[in-house]
Amino acid sequence: MTSTDPEAKVRLIEDARAKVMARLRNLPMTGSAAQHTHAFSMGLIGRLVNGEPMPDDLAERYARERREIDDNNHLRTMLQALIDNLNSEIAEANRQAAPARLAALNDRLHALVDAARAQVALLGHARDAEAAVQAGAAEAWMRLSELGNEYAALRNRQQGLVQEYLGDPHRAGTLVRRYGLIANLDEVWPGWYEYATNQHYDPAPWPHEDGRPYDGQQGRDYLIWLADTPTARPWVPTVRQLEQAEEDHKRMTGLRHAERARATAEERARSNQPDPAPVRVSYRGEAA
Structure with a gap:
């Protein structure tokens, strides 16, 4: 070869x-x-x-x-x-080609989002089909639907490439969902990790059905949200970038937990309260 x-x-x-x-x-x-x-x-x-x-x-x-x-x-x-x-x-050749393919998808993504933002600008304040027709922006609304389909196909391709590279569908899905769609997800959805790990309910900022935030990251309505949220930075990272984002997030999460534990210990020391006894947790996740 x-x-x-x-x-x-x-x-x-x-x-x-x-x-x-x-x-x-x-x-x-x-x-x-x-x-x-x-x-x-x-x-x-x-x-x-x-x-x-x-x-x-x-x-x-x-x-x-x-x-x-x-x-x-x-x-x-x-x-x-x-x-x-x-x-x-x-x-193996597909694995070697994955970084270049993902980089090309990233370029296509930015061009697609730019096109969507241009169409959203034509909508003015219209955010549904009826309002778009009344505003004389029916073509822009239809074009956004087409771009939404293209966006969904692009993300499906991204998922397939990462899965092909890792050979693990579950891990590929987790990495892409958590770290592979918006580079600064912590900024636009600060409670995403607590939501994903069932720690507390914190709804995603984009349009979605209740309890299904990740299903909402497709289609026209999501593109409109991206256009209306210039702080969001959509991306298609390489697998190495995905893994690095995961490592960075784990490190920052550990630092935040350590800081909260330190603050709690200091507060208890100031109030002369003893540290709470450790709680034994059953295999069901309930306090025993």
Whole structure:
């Protein structure tokens, strides 16, 4: 493999796999050795009951057909193994291409959000279809719906790339949902982590159904919210940036917890109250 371009490398391996798969499809379906023996026997019986003589080269004929079947089956096994190896090569090439693909998605995202902001400016104060029609901005409203669909497709592609890179759908979903949509989520939704970890209810600032904030990060209404919230910084980070964002958040969360614990201890010391006894928690998460 001589290509250093990740995308070109993926295409080369996919082309190679397509050729092998075509060769595999063109192999005759010869069946197993047992199936051949049965078919050969039934053909011989048919000739004998019709009064034909036993062939003098019976053994040679049977052995020749068996060799052809064995050769065909060995080739089939080898081609399937080659396809499996090429699939592994493609998976690794896709992993290598993921950073560049995510970076390209990030560029597309910023262009898409800029386009959405331009359409929202045409809406004026209209924020629903009826108001948009009355304001003479029906085309802008329709264009925002199209951009919303493009945005959803872009985010689905992002999720697929991260999942493909990590090989773990659950972790990929968690990373993208928490750190991969808005770079400064702590600023625009300060209570997001407490909400995500069921510590307390703090609704997201964008339009969404009650209890389903992450489902609201799609479509036209979300794009309008982004346009109306210039402090929000949407992004498509690389996997390394996602992992770094997670590490940074854990570190800051730890510092905040330590600061709260210190402040609580100081307050108790000033009021001469003893520290509370540790609470034993049952496996159900309830105080025992």
